[in-house]
Amino acid sequence: MTAGAAVLAAAVGVTATALPAGAESAPPRTxxxxxxxxxxxxxxxxxxxxxxxxxxxxxxxxxxxxxxxxxxxxxxxxxxxxxxxxxxxxxxxxxxxxxxxxxxxxxxxxxxxxxxxxxxxxxxxxxxxxxxxxxxxxxxxxxxxxxxxxxxxxxxxxxxxxxxxxxxxxxxxxxxxxxxxxxxxxxxxxxxxxxxxxxxxxxxxxxxxxxxxxxxxxxxxxxxxxxxxxxxxxxxxxxxxxxxxxxxxxxxxxxxxxxxxxxxxxxxxxxxxxxxxxxxxxxxxxxxxxxxxxxxxxxxxxxxxxxxxxxxxxxxxxxxxxxxxxxxxxxxxxxxxxxxxxxxxxxxxxxVNREQPKAADMTSLIARWNKLAAPVANRPVGHISADIAGRGANAPESPLGDVITDAQLEATKAADKGGAELALMNPGGIRSDLAYKASGGEGDGVVTYGEAFTVQPFTNMMNVIDLTGAQLLTALQQQVSGPNAADPKILQVSKGLTYTLDMTKSGADRIVKDSVKLNGAAIDPAKTYRVAMNEFLAGGGDGFPVLKEGKNKYVGASDLDALTAYLTAHSSASGPLDPPKADRITIVK
CATH class of the missing domain: 3.60.21.10 (Metallo-dependent phosphatases)
Structure with a gap:
C-alpha cells in the first residue's frame, strides 16, 4: 500500500491484525x-x-x-x-x-x-x-x-x-x-x-x-x-x-x-x-x-x-x-x-442518531424505572431563562461552574455552616448542562430534582477547610502543572475570586500570581482563608495534593443539596435564573 493510500484508508478506518512473517504482500485466502x-x-x-x-x-x-x-x-x-x-x-x-x-x-x-x-x-x-x-x-x-x-x-x-x-x-x-x-x-x-x-x-x-x-x-x-x-x-x-x-x-x-x-x-x-x-x-x-x-x-x-x-x-x-x-x-x-x-x-x-426507531425493550425498561423514580425525579427545584452550559462548555470557566460554586459558597458562608470565604469546584464533577428544555419535555425552563442530580450525581459532602494564601496559589498552579500539565483541570471559582490564566506560558507560570484577588484584594500568602469544596477535592483528588493539607475541616450538606437550595432561593417561574457571564477567569492566549 502506498503512503497516500494508507492515509486515505486511515481516515475511514483500518482493520486490526498481522500476517505471518514474509507473507505481508499476499492477500489472505478467504x-x-x-x-x-x-x-x-x-x-x-x-x-x-x-x-x-x-x-x-x-x-x-x-x-x-x-x-x-x-x-x-x-x-x-x-x-x-x-x-x-x-x-x-x-x-x-x-x-x-x-x-x-x-x-x-x-x-x-x-x-x-x-x-x-x-x-x-x-x-x-x-x-x-x-x-x-x-x-x-x-x-x-x-x-x-x-x-x-x-x-x-x-x-x-x-x-x-x-x-x-x-x-x-x-x-x-x-x-x-x-x-x-x-x-x-x-x-x-x-x-x-x-x-x-x-x-x-x-x-x-x-x-x-x-x-x-x-x-x-x-x-x-x-x-x-x-x-x-x-x-x-x-x-x-x-x-x-x-x-x-x-x-x-x-x-x-x-x-x-x-x-x-x-x-x-x-x-x-x-x-x-x-x-x-x-x-x-x-x-x-x-x-x-x-x-x-x-x-x-x-x-x-x-x-x-x-x-x-x-x-x-x-x-x-x-x-x-x-x-x-x-x-x-x-x-x-x-x-x-x-x-x-x-x-x-x-x-x-x-x-447513535435519534432519527432511527427506538428499541422497544429499552423504551419499556426506561418507563418502568421512571415510574419508580418519578416521586423524586419530577420535583421542581428552580427555573432558568436559557441553557446554562457546564459539561459542554468550550472554555475553562463555565456558566454552570459559576452557579455551582456560588451555591456552595452560599451554603457554607455562615459562621455556623463553615464560614467559607470562597468555593472551588473540579470541572470533572460537573456532569451535564442545565437545559432550558430538557429531553423529557417538561415545562420550559423548569429545573427538576432529576436534572440537578444529573449535573451533580456524586452527592459529595461539602467541606470547608483552612488554606493559607500560599496554599491557595499552589492549588491554582496545580491546575496546569504536575499531573495536570498536559491536560489542565481548571477549577471553577465562586464570585469574588478572580485571576488571569496566561496560556502562552507553560506549567505553573500560567497562573499570573499578582492577578489572583478575592473581592478586589490581592491574595496574601501568609493569611488564612476558609475555602469550601467537595470532599473529593478536599482529599486531593484530580491532581490537587495541596488541598489535602487543609486544616480545621467542617463537613456540611451535600453538593447536590447546596445546588438545589440555591436554585430554589434564586429563581422562580416569573424570575428565572440567567446564565452567568463566566468572567471570573481572564484567559490570555
Whole structure:
C-alpha cells in the first residue's frame, strides 16, 4: 500500500491484525480467514435517556470543512444501532472500555445503576473493562453489580425481583487486592465461536486512586497498564489464544473534537496525544487492537506497535452517542489477526442518531424505572431563562461552574455552616448542562430534582477547610502543572475570586500570581482563608495534593443539596435564573 493510500484508508478506518512473517504482500485466502465484527463503546455513565443540552450532541466535519452538531445518544437508540450493525455478521462481539456506570443521571444513579446493568444485558454486551467510576461506591458495590443481589442498604427496588447482576464479565486485570495480590474480578475473558477465539484483557487507568474518593479504592492496588496487559497477553498465548484485544480505560486527546476527524493525518497517530499514545507504543505486538476511553473523546487512529506494525486505537466519545465498528480479520491457521489489511468500512465511529426507531425493550425498561423514580425525579427545584452550559462548555470557566460554586459558597458562608470565604469546584464533577428544555419535555425552563442530580450525581459532602494564601496559589498552579500539565483541570471559582490564566506560558507560570484577588484584594500568602469544596477535592483528588493539607475541616450538606437550595432561593417561574457571564477567569492566549 502506498503512503497516500494508507492515509486515505486511515481516515475511514483500518482493520486490526498481522500476517505471518514474509507473507505481508499476499492477500489472505478467504477459505482460511473470517471477518469478526467488533462493536465497542465507552463511558456510558448510566445515560439511559438522551443526554441533555450539549452533552447530547456530537460534532461532525462536513465536506466543505464546516462543523455540524448532531443530537445523539440514549439507550433506546444505542441498542437499535448495535442490533442493526450486527445484521449480516455471523461473528460479532460487543465490548466496552469502562465507566458504564457512575456519575449517572438520576434514572440510573438513584437505583445504584441497576437499570444500566439491566440495559447492557439486554443490548448484548459481551465484555467490558472497569473504569474509575466503577469504583465510586467501592469494591463491594462493583462486585454486586457483577454477581447480583439486592443493595445492602436500599434492598430490592421491585417486589419479587432480585437484581441478577451483569451477564457480561467486568475485567479488572490491573486491580488487585492489597492482601492477596489477586485481581478483584476476572483479568481476561475469551470469546469463542466455531473455532474462532479472541481474548480480551481489561484494565483501568493506573491513576484511578487520584480521581476516585479514598473510600472507593480502599484495600486495592492499581498497577501499570502496559505491564499488566503484556503479562496477560503471554498467559493467553500459552492457552492458544493469539488474537487479543485490550480494553483500556485510559485515553487520548485528538487534535479535533469532531468524531469523524482523521487522526492519522499527516501520518499514523500524528493527530492524537495523551496517555494512550505512550501506552499504545509500548504494548506488546501480541495485542491486536485497543479499545479505549476515559477522556470522552472520539477517535479511530492507527498507532504503530513496538515492532512498527499498524494497530488500531479507538474511542467512541461518551454517553452512548457513538459506537465503533471494527473488522478483525481472523486467520484460522495462525489463530491470529491479520493486521496488514485495510478495509474502508472496517473501523469507524458511527453516530447513535435519534432519527432511527427506538428499541422497544429499552423504551419499556426506561418507563418502568421512571415510574419508580418519578416521586423524586419530577420535583421542581428552580427555573432558568436559557441553557446554562457546564459539561459542554468550550472554555475553562463555565456558566454552570459559576452557579455551582456560588451555591456552595452560599451554603457554607455562615459562621455556623463553615464560614467559607470562597468555593472551588473540579470541572470533572460537573456532569451535564442545565437545559432550558430538557429531553423529557417538561415545562420550559423548569429545573427538576432529576436534572440537578444529573449535573451533580456524586452527592459529595461539602467541606470547608483552612488554606493559607500560599496554599491557595499552589492549588491554582496545580491546575496546569504536575499531573495536570498536559491536560489542565481548571477549577471553577465562586464570585469574588478572580485571576488571569496566561496560556502562552507553560506549567505553573500560567497562573499570573499578582492577578489572583478575592473581592478586589490581592491574595496574601501568609493569611488564612476558609475555602469550601467537595470532599473529593478536599482529599486531593484530580491532581490537587495541596488541598489535602487543609486544616480545621467542617463537613456540611451535600453538593447536590447546596445546588438545589440555591436554585430554589434564586429563581422562580416569573424570575428565572440567567446564565452567568463566566468572567471570573481572564484567559490570555
Amino acid at each position: 477459505d482460511r480467514t473470517v471477518d469478526v465484527q467488533l462493536l465497542s463503546f465507552n463511558d456510558f455513565h448510566g445515560n439511559l435517556e438522551p443526554p441533555q443540552g450539549s452533552s447530547g450532541t456530537v460534532e461532525e466535519i462536513q465536506p466543505d470543512g464546516s462543523k455540524k452538531k448532531i443530537p445523539a445518544g440514549g439507550v433506546e437508540y444505542l441498542a437499535q444501532s448495535l442490533r442493526t450493525a450486527r445484521k449480516g455478521h455471523p461473528y460479532s462481539i460487543t465490548a466496552a472500555a469502562g465507566d458504564l456506570v457512575g456519575a449517572s443521571p438520576l434514572l440510573s444513579g438513584l437505583f445504584h445503576d441497576e437499570p444500566t446493568v439491566e440495559a447492557m444485558n439486554k443490548l448484548g454486551l459481551d465484555v467490558t473493562s472497569v473504569g474509575n467510576h466503577e469504583f465510586d461506591e467501592g469494591r463491594k458495590e462493583l462486585t454486586r453489580l457483577q454477581k447480583g443481589g439486592c443493595h445492602p442498604k436500599d434492598g430490592c427496588y421491585e417486589d419479587g425481583k432480585k437484581f441478577r447482576g451483569a451477564d457480561f464479565p467486568y475485567l479488572t486485570a490491573n486491580v488487585t487486592d492489597e492482601k492477596t495480590g489477586k485481581p478483584l474480578l476476572k483479568p481476561y475473558s475469551v470469546w469463542q465461536r466455531k473455532g474462532v477465539k479472541i481474548g480480551f484483557i481489561g484494565v483501568t487507568l493506573e491513576g484511578t486512586p487520584d480521581v476516585v474518593s479514598a473510600d472507593g479504592v480502599k484495600g486495592l492496588k492499581f498497577h501499570d497498564e502496559v505491564e499488566t496487559i503484556n503479562k496477560y497477553a503471554k498467559v493467553l498465548n500459552k492457552q492458544g489464544v493469539k488474537a487479543i484485544v485490550a480494553l483500556i480505560h485510559e485515553g487520548g486527546l485528538p487534535a479535533s473534537t469532531s468524531y469523524n476527524y482523521n487522526c492519522d493525518s499527516p501520518g499514523p497517530g500524528d493527530g492524537i496525544s495523551g496517555p494512550i499514545t505512550d501506552i499504545a507504543k509500548h504494548l506488546t505486538p501480541k495485542v491486536d487492537a485497543l479499545v479505549t476511553g476515559h477522556t470522552h473523546q472520539a477517535y479511530t487512529c492507527t498507532i504503530p506497535d513496538p515492532s512498527g506494525r499498524p494497530r488500531t486505537v479507538t474511542s467512541a466519545a461518551s454517553f452512548g452517542k457513538l459506537y465503533t465498528d471494527t473488522t478483525l480479520t481472523y486467520d484460522r491457521r495462525t489463530h491470529d489477526i491479520v493486521r496488514t489489511s485495510v478495509k474502508a468500512p472496517g473501523t469507524a465511529n458511527h453516530v
